[in-house]
Amino acid sequence: ELTDAEAIHPGYGFLSENANFAEVCEKCGITFIGPSPESMRIMGDKISARQAVIKQGVPILPGTKEGVHTVEDAVKVAKEIGFPVIIKATAGGGGRGMKIVHSQATLPNAFATARAEAQAGFGNPEVYIEKYCEQPRHVEIQILADKHGNVIHLGERDCSIQRRHQKLLEEAPSTISTPELRAAMGDAAVKAAAAVGYNSVGTVEFLVDKHNNFYFMEMNT
Numbered sequence: 001e002l003t004d005a006e007a008i009h010p011g012y013g014f015l016s017e018n019a020n021f022a023e024v025c026e027k028c029g030i031t032f033i034g035p036s037p038e039s040m041r042i043m044g045d046k047i048s049a050r051q052a053v054i055k056q057g058v059p060i061l062p063g064t065k066e067g068v069h070t071v072e073d074a075v076k077v078a079k080e081i082g083f084p085v086i087i088k089a090t091a092g093g094g095g096r097g098m099k100i101v102h103s104q105a106t107l108p109n110a111f112a113t114a115r116a117e118a119q120a121g122f123g124n125p126e127v128y129i130e131k132y133c134e135q136p137r138h139v140e141i142q143i144l145a146d147k148h149g150n151v152i153h154l155g156e157r158d159c160s161i162q163r164r165h166q167k168l169l170e171e172a173p174s175t176i177s178t179p180e181l182r183a184a185m186g187d188a189a190v191k192a193a194a195a196v197g198y199n200s201v202g203t204v205e206f207l208v209d210k211h212n213n214f215y216f217m218e219m220n221t
Contacts, residue, residue: 007031017221019044035221039196043219046090047128053216056191061207061215063130074111075104077129084132087111089118093218095165096121100132133215136207138162139174141189147199153186159205176208185214192219 089097
């Protein structure tokens with residue numbers, strides 16, 4: 001405001017993913033070069049993101065539609081969907097607040113640890129549970145959307161080479177992609193973006209199992 005700036009480009013990370021900052025820019029009449037605060041909030045919360053894309057027919061792994069708050073509920077969910085499962089922080093990212101559980105015996109400790117890590121890392125202890133996809137490929141689709149509702153995808157990149165859930169190498173195109181798989185994932189990515197009225201560049205992340213079935217994981221806004 002002091003410099004009469006008309007727009008702000010937030011760079012990457014930090015403020016670029018801060019819905020509150022985008023909202024402040026909006027209230028001050030300054031164009032935030034990025035997605036709307038509303039779409040950032042929905043996709044920033046893993047549970048609301050799952051709920052949004054389900055409505056558009058985007059495939060997701062079996063799991064909870066709401067946060068899991070007690071060990072008893074966690075055990076019940078895990079039994080319903082079958083071990084192994086993965087516990088994830090609702091507000092999480094970067095591999096923090098994630099615990100893979102292979103048996104009921106190890107679930108209570110994993111559940112408590114995931115909640116503690118979520119609280120320490122994101123200020124929110126809420127977690128959810130989904131089926132663990134063993135030895136998946138991690139494939140991302142880049143999308144581009146405007147404020148008029150037009151969304152396109154720009155192909156995929158394979159980010160499967162990771163250490164502690166942190167990407168080390170990205171490869172494009174993915175060596176597992178067929179024209180059919182690429183088209184299907186691209187269509188799902190476009191639907192995921194449209195589900196929240198997205199209007200910027202973004203990355204929709206999928207897990208691909210050994211049978212080439214793919215599942216929405218999250219969207220980086």
